[in-house]
Amino acid sequence: MDELIKDIAAQEYKEGFVTEVAQEYIPKGLNEDIIRLISAKKGEPDWLLEFRLGAFRKWQKMRPPYWGHLRLPRIDFQDIIYWAAPKRAEDRPDEIDPALMETFDKLGIPLREREVLAGVKPKGEVAVDAVFDSVSVTTTFRKSLADKGIIFCSFSEAVREHPDLVRKYLATVVPAGDNYYAALNSAVFSDGSFCYVPKGVKCPMELSSYFRINAAGTGQFERTLIVADEGAQLSYMEGCTAPMRDENQLHAAVVEIIVEKDADVKYSTVQNWYPGDAQGRGGILNLVTKRGICRGSGSHLSWTQVETGSAVTWKYPSTILKGDYSSSEFYSVAMTNNRQQADTGTKMIHLGRGTRSRVVSKGISAGHSENSYRGLVQMGPAADGARNYSQCDSLLIGSRCGAHTFPVIRNQNPHAVVEHEATTSKISEDQLFYCTQRGIAPEDAVALIVGGYAREVLARLPMEFAVEAQKLLSVSLEGAVG
């Protein structure tokens, strides 16, 4: 029976394979020596090691947040391997292991620049930073981006090659002691992406990072830092998958985005970590801190996320609107099925004059899952003429799931306007009947209706992602109806 269930689960999550590749690990556990070891492995300067140790000491005094509408399994932080990397062949250290290339190929991530350029693959130009467990395997299109002055590389390389920039911006948006998981990440972070777009430069292609967990018993702790200098423009996408395992794996990432005057950043995520099986065994614990700051006037930051994976999602991409007349948007589709739990939303903190924000959140819960929107909109005393509009809709499929909305509105300014509305509903019998009567199978009909419901958000995604996201939604829904 168990085998059968596994098979069914396997069909649903096609990214659940494991790559057989020689990997090197550090010992299990978490203490200052482990942190020193990680830092030494990456050949980091002293200031960064100090930063890590400082964060670790803060983390030891902190407690995990309990306010989420989540039932988290107990995490034994001493039972996790904090660093795992595929071994490089000693005779050819610069070459990428073909097994890794194959893995990313299978996941549909173009790592071969030549093919893309020659038009072998019909995809548009996308620069990819591919992260496999704790290290970045490769970053494509670095040269052509560098010609424009754009730095796009793995975080470790950025520390080596652009230490001033990293030092200037690191932890300015998410301080080391911000919250329990951010502190943990600050102490043990492995690889991630670093991106810097200089003054007035428009990034000519989409930048993206792809995160893959492969090794068992490990966690992934990537760190991403994106800086858009004055008038710069960029669009960044993030994707992630993991193999199917019966154990929970921890993913605690930190993403920081700095948007200077008149710059424009668009950040999109399609989160497809392994969600666990139908009984709720295994799956990734996705405990992530993402925050951006609109530092200069007229700057703009847009978040788009499609959350379909992970056993537990705890994630609140937020924006601090500090610059006058800066603006931010948050578009989210969060889909939970089986025993998945999601507690996600956003924070919009309006500090500057005339700042604007818009929040559109679409939750879909099916099976025995729990799906919550949690958000904060705050209008500071100086946010004259600021405006926010939030809309949070929930869709319930089946009578054993939960859909919740927990917004907080805090207004300290008599010239600011905040509006929030939320609705909860189910797919109506009429809609279903209309489709089935025209010969559309019930499952397809549900996918169609859900697609329409989530359209406003999906339309915001870059092309390649939108297609994938649509597919993901219908796959995640499999077995939810009937």
Add this chain to the structure above:
Amino acid sequence: MDRQEVYVIGRDSAPQYLRLDAGEELSMTLVVPPGTDTLYTLEVDLCGPGASLDLAGLYLCPEAGKVDLRVLVRHAVGGCTSRQLFKGIVGGTARAAFDGLIYVAQDAQKTQAFQENHTLLLSDTARVESRPQLEIYADDVQCSHGATTGYLNPDELFYMRSRGIPEAEARRLQMIAFLAPVLRRLPEPLIEEIHACLS
């Protein structure tokens, strides 16, 4: 409606827990007059099919003070209806918070639950917090909530002033209009009293 009840917080002893059984209907209005410091909690259980709750409230804190309203409406069984409408005006150095949770239990199908909270902020030093929340475990339901915070519309003010209505009077009219949906549920003497304290 069978029962229509009005309570002035700080003056009347308002209930803190209510239970509505099958078919029971209740219309209740809460008033927090100026100068009241309060932390008021109300819990309502809808325990029988067909129970219906129509709850409204207004809180006036034009100068100082701290008002904290917490309302929990629990739909334990299906087929019940609840409506909530809370309106507040906050000025001076006052602090006002509204925390409203609609809870719909598993299998409480055919529930209808609605909640609205609107506040006007009149001064730089006043603070408003609103936490409208939904916790829903049944799928065949209609639930919604809405919350806004804002200020007196300057266009409306200009319209009235350009027609010879003094500024203070125009503001008063705006506030009365804002509160009207709740005011109309109150007895005449209480309406007069509220009108008087808005000037």
